[in-house]
Amino acid sequence: MRALKQPGLWIYVGGLLIWGLAVLFIQDPTLRETSFTLLMYVGLASSLNILLGYTGYVSFGHIVFFGLGGYLGFYLLSVHGLSLYFAALLAGLFCALIAVLLGLAVLRLRGAYFALATIGVNEAARAFVSNFEPFGGATGMSLDYSVYSLYGGSMKALWLAFVLVWFTAIAVVVASYLVKKSRFGLSLMAIREDEDAAMVMGVRAPRAKTWAFAISAFFPGIIGAIYFFKNGNVEPGDAFRLHMSIEGLVMIMLGGQGTVLGPILGSLAYERLRGYLLVSPLFKSIHLAFSGVALLFIILFVPAGAVGWLRRRSARLRGVLE
Amino acid sequence: MLQQIINSLTDGFLLGFVYGLAAMGLSLIWGVMSVINLAHGPVITVGMLTTYLLFVHWGLNPYLGMLVVAGVGLLLGLLIYATAVHRVISAPHLSSLLATFAVNMIILGIFNAVFGGDQNNVAYSLGSLTIGFLNITYSRLLAALGAILFTVFLYLFLYFTRPGKAIRAVANNREAAELMGIPSAQVLALSFGLGSLLAAVAGSLISTIFPFTIFSGSPYELKSFVICVLGGLGNPLGALLGGLLLGLMEGVIPIWMPTSWVPVVEFGLFVFVLVVKPTGLLGAK
Numbered sequence: 001m002r003a004l005k006q007p008g009l010w011i012y013v014g015g016l017l018i019w020g021l022a023v024l025f026i027q028d029p030t031l032r033e034t035s036f037t038l039l040m041y042v043g044l045a046s047s048l049n050i051l052l053g054y055t056g057y058v059s060f061g062h063i064v065f066f067g068l069g070g071y072l073g074f075y076l077l078s079v080h081g082l083s084l085y086f087a088a089l090l091a092g093l094f095c096a097l098i099a100v101l102l103g104l105a106v107l108r109l110r111g112a113y114f115a116l117a118t119i120g121v122n123e124a125a126r127a128f129v130s131n132f133e134p135f136g137g138a139t140g141m142s143l144d145y146s147v148y149s150l151y152g153g154s155m156k157a158l159w160l161a162f163v164l165v166w167f168t169a170i171a172v173v174v175a176s177y178l179v180k181k182s183r184f185g186l187s188l189m190a191i192r193e194d195e196d197a198a199m200v201m202g203v204r205a206p207r208a209k210t211w212a213f214a215i216s217a218f219f220p221g222i223i224g225a226i227y228f229f230k231n232g233n234v235e236p237g238d239a240f241r242l243h244m245s246i247e248g249l250v251m252i253m254l255g256g257q258g259t260v261l262g263p264i265l266g267s268l269a270y271e272r273l274r275g276y277l278l279v280s281p282l283f284k285s286i287h288l289a290f291s292g293v294a295l296l297f298i299i300l301f302v303p304a305g306a307v308g309w310l311r312r313r314s315a316r317l318r319g320v321l322e
Numbered sequence: 323m324l325q326q327i328i329n330s331l332t333d334g335f336l337l338g339f340v341y342g343l344a345a346m347g348l349s350l351i352w353g354v355m356s357v358i359n360l361a362h363g364p365v366i367t368v369g370m371l372t373t374y375l376l377f378v379h380w381g382l383n384p385y386l387g388m389l390v391v392a393g394v395g396l397l398l399g400l401l402i403y404a405t406a407v408h409r410v411i412s413a414p415h416l417s418s419l420l421a422t423f424a425v426n427m428i429i430l431g432i433f434n435a436v437f438g439g440d441q442n443n444v445a446y447s448l449g450s451l452t453i454g455f456l457n458i459t460y461s462r463l464l465a466a467l468g469a470i471l472f473t474v475f476l477y478l479f480l481y482f483t484r485p486g487k488a489i490r491a492v493a494n495n496r497e498a499a500e501l502m503g504i505p506s507a508q509v510l511a512l513s514f515g516l517g518s519l520l521a522a523v524a525g526s527l528i529s530t531i532f533p534f535t536i537f538s539g540s541p542y543e544l545k546s547f548v549i550c551v552l553g554g555l556g557n558p559l560g561a562l563l564g565g566l567l568l569g570l571m572e573g574v575i576p577i578w579m580p581t582s583w584v585p586v587v588e589f590g591l592f593v594f595v596l597v598v599k600p601t602g603l604l605g606a607k
Contacts, residue, residue: 106593109596115358115415116551120548124585127589130582131586249416257416287431288427288431289430289434291431292425292431295420295424296421296424299420
């Protein structure tokens with residue numbers, strides 16, 4: 001547990017703690033909603049980073065776990081009357097299990113083939129759920145309003161959802177940091193650099209990759225369950241949106257792939273930028289094109305992302321920015 | 323019942339040629355430079371929109387308009403290559419995937435601002451051909467013929483012209499081709515242009531059959547992925563066969579189960595083939 005003695009982890013966790021406490025203290029619903037969205041993306045991007053940044057496997061359809069977790073959590077909540085905590089946890093575990101099973105097959109693919117396969121998995125899941133009657137088919141499911149009364153009414157439930165997503169985001173960041181600093185993380189990064197060489201050096205690549213895939217699927221499952229609980233209804237188009245999956249990749253690229261701080265900064269910056277573009281009268285209709293241009297510039301000129309760029313510039317920052 | 327099956331099979335088969343044409347563009351680009359072009363869908367939309375605008379504003383016959391669309395597609399492809407792809411051609415896959423996705427966002431963003439999300443329709447009906455119980459609309463027949471025509475052109479170009487041979491040489495081994503004096507940057511740009519040309523023409527053909535919105539290109543992009551994997555990524559002729567297979571599947575599956583199950587089967591098969599035989603059903607070992 002050498003990682004616990006380093007300053008980086010405590011800075012990030014401390015920052016997130018202060019942020020959440022401030023939101024709870026100010027008690028402003030608008031701030032809570034923005035913070036919910038931001039923290040949700042922090043969690044999604046950071047968990048995807050474990051697979052993408054550390055292991056080097058580009059999952060284009062990672063949102064499938066968010067969707068599946070959301071659907072399963074929703075189903076357990078509304079049909080079987082499970083409590084939110086239990087439903088979210090089960091959804092996360094279920095997603096991790098799916099990732100393990102799926103990983104046995106698709107993790108044998110490398111590079112672009114893996115990316116294509118994950119797109120296929122997401123589309124297949126969306127199409128399947130659209131036809132799956134227990135999950136409400138194409139129209140999805142809605143939560144009965146009485147469910148919220150278990151948590152002290154819908155207002156309280158919204159705060160509860162915020163607190164849960166806040167804790168989950170912190171858990172993801174801690175997990176991401178610990179993985180990076182562990183022997184397991186080293187083997188993932190060895191796989192990223194050269195999988196064959198890593199295997200020759202004794203890294204059990206298939207097992208390590210599967211674990212990375214499972215961890216990076218566990219958290220989106222939980223977040224999905226919380227998100228759709230708060231949303232009150234779930235439908236295939238919202239749950240398996242390929243666009244959202246790619247936005248996650250953009251956030252990671254923006255901040256710096258393979259770093260702990262990168263996805264956090266990237267998701268904050270991207271969401272704030274999008275929020276600004278969507279309300280500004282000048283960019284409103286063209287915001288998609290504008291984000292595209294921004295993305296293109298980052299890919300072409302700063303491929304290491306903000307954190308990667310800073311780390312290269314300053315030796316002192318390298319100790320703090322992980 | 324049998325008549326219905328034959329009718330729906332024929333429809334699917336004819337549409338399959340158009341699917342194949344779109345997928346061929348994707349396959350060509352992958353085969354030459356190992357880039358998965360995520361801007362493929364919007365380029366298909368460009369083809370649809372160009373045909374529509376030419377038809378509505380200048381009354382140009384959509385099938386003649388196809389030649390203009392081909393030119394537009396080629397130029398657009400060259401532009402995309404020069405601005406977005408060239409710099410990341412040797413970078414890890416994530417870079418080229420995201421660069422082409424950025425182009426996707428830019429094109430759709432501009433279209434959204436200019437045209438909005440309305441449904442457009444090229445109202446150019448030719449009636450239909452009836453042979454016994456078989457009923458085929460002429461637009462489908464012509465679309466299939468157009469797709470075949472462009473496939474033949476592509477084949478002739480790749481096998482019997484100097485630039486075409488250069489493309490195949492670069493696809494085979496870029497470094498060796500460079501050592502032989504082939505200007506690889508120009509050849510890569512040309513292949514990207516050709517891939518976009520095929521996508522745009524496919525979009526143009528689709529617009530004569532179905533109404534469309536500016537977002538209609540994306541489903542065909544996803545179909546193109548499925549087809550490329552069925553036919554073997556990087557194998558343009560395999561892509562045509564894959565397209566026919568997909569078209570036939572779309573004709574056959576609704577006979578046994580609701581139409582909404584078609585994508586489940588398609589993408590399930592897609593993942594299955596990728597995992598079991600990544601070189602494609604029809605690809606080499």
